[in-house]
Amino acid sequence: MKRILLLTFLLISVSAVCLSQRLVEVAKGYSCTSVNTAVFRNNSLVTHKGEQYISYYDAEGYLVLGKRKLKSKKWTIHRTQYKGNVKDAHNIISMMVDGEGYLHVSFDHHGHKLNYCRGIAPGSLELGEKVPMTGVDEGNVTYPEFYPLSGGDLLFAYRSGSSGRGNLVMNRYSLKNHAWTRVQDVLIDGENQRNAYWQLYVDEKGTIHLSWVWRETWHVETNHDLCYARSFDNGVTWYQSNGEKYQLPITASNAEYACRIPQNSELINQTSMSADADGKPYIATYWREPGSDVPQYRIVWNDGKTWKYRQVTDRKTPFSLKGGGTKMIPVARPRIVVEDKEIFYIFRDEERGSRVSMAHTTDVSHGKWSVTDLTDFSVDAWEPSHDTELWKERRKLHLFVQHTRQGDGERTAEIEPQMIYVLETNTNTNK
Structure with a gap:
């Protein structure tokens, strides 16, 4: 089955940046929660050797995969044999392509047994049977995330345990051996008192950047502080930003604190980070x-x-983060990409009509932030996810966009299945 539609083409001039956009229709998907549009979907889109892959849950909760040639308007769509509990927005789909072209997919987790499978052939949208990775600590999985490593291997990170009592685990997939091995059993140790909610980025040089907030309980208001670590050897050895080597596991007492933020500060968890060409990290929150x-x-x-920090927006509307479960928040957790000295900061805010919006500056320390809306329609509970590999390779920003809603605390909202789009935003950084 193939579906195509090119909806619109826009040219927007914003300060020093020129955005060339088009919004490409894919298919309708489940929208009664934000399960298709949570910020920690890594990745909803991924490009490998000129082909772009997409994943989402359809109206009946089936995991759907699609692909197209870049610049093409033709999508090939395949509904897999797998379903997810789409009523819980934690149960996202994460995917990545290895160096041989095989698709790896993990899905439907919120404290559940690992759900992981691979494509049956390079480039195939058909998935094989569910299989374990290492078989260790795979009974209580949440927040699965894949990342490509140099040479075509993959990194897989997830939380083992529960909110307020969980640990960060890392596995590595070897192209040579076609098998997963454990890299870190407990990279960040909550010491049975807290857990880390992290964001991770692998830069063009292969450095892994990791930042996180601590949370003491399952209540979001106990989020506090922002910490950092980096690895130059695919996650085996870890360092602070000043070059000091960590003695693992990382705990609250030996972590590097990028920014001290007390509890009850409406500090959100699991946002986004990036790095510039010199390996300097940037965190959006x-x-x-x-x-x-x-x-x-x-x-x-x-x-x-x-470490420095700066305000990006000048919001006027207060809100408070309280309680557990998925929250219906008037703003999205942001995504960030960096090119040279330019920062592109993607978000959604009720104050801007809940559209897909972007803030941009050419000077992170002192430059003015220019904000533009990338859609002329509301996306409601949407949070940004983008094609990380396409950005790294070609500096083209492709966003997964869908109008979704979210009931507070894991409740669903009434809405018909909504169209899924790829918003192609090609940034021109030539001055």
Whole structure:
């Protein structure tokens, strides 16, 4: 089955950046929760050797895979044999392509046994049977994420355990052996008192950047602080930004603190990070400063010597993060990409009509942030995810876009299946 539709083509000039956009229709998908549009979907889109893959749950909860040639308007869509509990927005689909062209998929987890399978052939959208990876600590999995490593191997990260009592686990897939091995049993140890909610980025040089907030309980208001670590050897050895080697596992007492943020600051978890060509890390998030009741989007970065942070937006509307489960929040957790000195910061805010929006600056320390809306329609509970590999290879920003809704605390919302799009936003950084 093939579906195509080119909806619109826009040219937007924003400060020093020129955005060439088109919105390409894919198919309708489940929309009663944000399961298709959570920020920690890594990846919803991925490009390998000129072909772009997409994954989502359809209206009946089936895992659907698709692919197309880049620039093509023709999608090949395949409904797999697998279904997910789409009523719980944690149960996202994560996918990646290895160096031989095989698709790897993990899906439908919120404290459940590992669900993992591979394509039956290079480039195939047909998935084989579910299989274990290492067979260790695979009974209580949440937040599966794949990342490509140099040479075509893959990294797989997930939380083993529960909110407030979980550990970060890492596996590596070897193209040579066609098998998974354990890299870290417990990279970040919550010591049975807390857990880390992380974001991870593998830069063009192969350095793994990892940042996280601590959470003491399953209640989101106990999020606090922002920490950092990096690895130059595919996750085996870890360092602080000043070059000091970590003694593993990383705990609350030996972690590097990029920014101290107290509990009850409306600090959100699991957002996004990136790095520039020199390997300097950038973290996108939001929180509320003492004395204010309005959470603001912020960027935290290391200039090679010290950690700094800066406010990105000037929001006016207060809100508070309380309780457990998936929240219906008036803003999305942000995504960030970096090119040279340019920052592209993608978000959604009710104050802007809940559209897909982007903030941009050419000077992270002092430059003005210019904000534009990338859609003329509301996406409601949508959070950004993008084709990370296409950005690294070609500096083209392709976003997974769908209008979704979310009931507070894992409740569903009434909405018909909504169209899924790929929003192609090609940034022109030539001045």
